[in-house]
Amino acid sequence: MPSKSNTNIRSNQCYMPLWITEWAIVSSLICIWDATYVLTRPRSMAKGDLFHLFSPYAxxxxxxxxxxxxxxxxxxxxxxxxxxxxxxALFAVILYHIFKRKNSGCLLLLIASVMSCSKTVLYFIHDYYERSLHPHDSPYEIETWQYLLLFIIPSSLWIIFPFCCTWTLGRQIIKILDSSNDKTKSA
Structure with missing residues (x-):
């Protein structure tokens, strides 16, 4: 029996696995919180009126x-x-699951995933050079284990999962495009 993704590809419909949908929703909620912390500073920082919503950032x-x-x-x-x-990402999930625009949803989530992965890689590069060019500018002394546990590992999820989303959806989209090209050539 063919898998659901193979059946959908043969019918020229992209398939968004549940783990991708879950990642898109959960990561979007975390990113809303994260971006809102930054864009509402100093109110979101210690002694600010919004700090109670963002206390882990201390x-x-x-x-x-x-x-x-x-x-x-x-x-x-x-x-x-x-x-x-x-x-x-959220619009892609809505397109796919609610409006049943499967290919549009997959393509939009592919774009969002590429953006997220590349932005996070850029953030790591910036962090590396910022620390090496301005080693005395940090007001805090941190241990290597803290840096790994609180920054490197959690931030790496925004490289790993978007890359896996890109790989999974991109392969399907390429197969659909190749299938469409084969049909056009044989017609």
Whole structure:
């Protein structure tokens, strides 16, 4: 019996696995919270009136000082891009599951996943050079294990999962396009 994804590809319909839908929704909710923390600073920081919603960031800014630096434009720009990505991802899920526009939903989620993965890689590159070029600018002394546990590992999820989404959806889209090209050539 053929798998659901193979059946859909033969019928020129892209299939969005449940894990991709779940990732799109959960990561979007986390990114809304994250971007809102950055874009509402200093109100979201300690002593701010919104701090009760963002209290875990009091610890996070010790491993990622960009989140505590009100003058750094890079973290502000990446936060606005979070809103763009999550809007695309949630719209993709709605297109796929509610409006049954399967190919459109898969394509839009592929685009959002590429954006998320590449933005996170850029964030890591920026972090590496920021730390090496300005080693004394961080107001906090952190241990390597804290940096790995609180920054590297959680942030890596926004490379790994979007890459897997891109790979899974991209392969399907390519098969659908190839199938369509074969049908056009034989007609």
């Amino acid at each position: 610890t996070y800014i010790t491993v990622d000082p960009l989140y505590g630096n009100l003058k750094n434009a890079f973290v502000i720009g990446q936060s606005w891009m979070n809103y763009v990505e999550l809007t695309l």
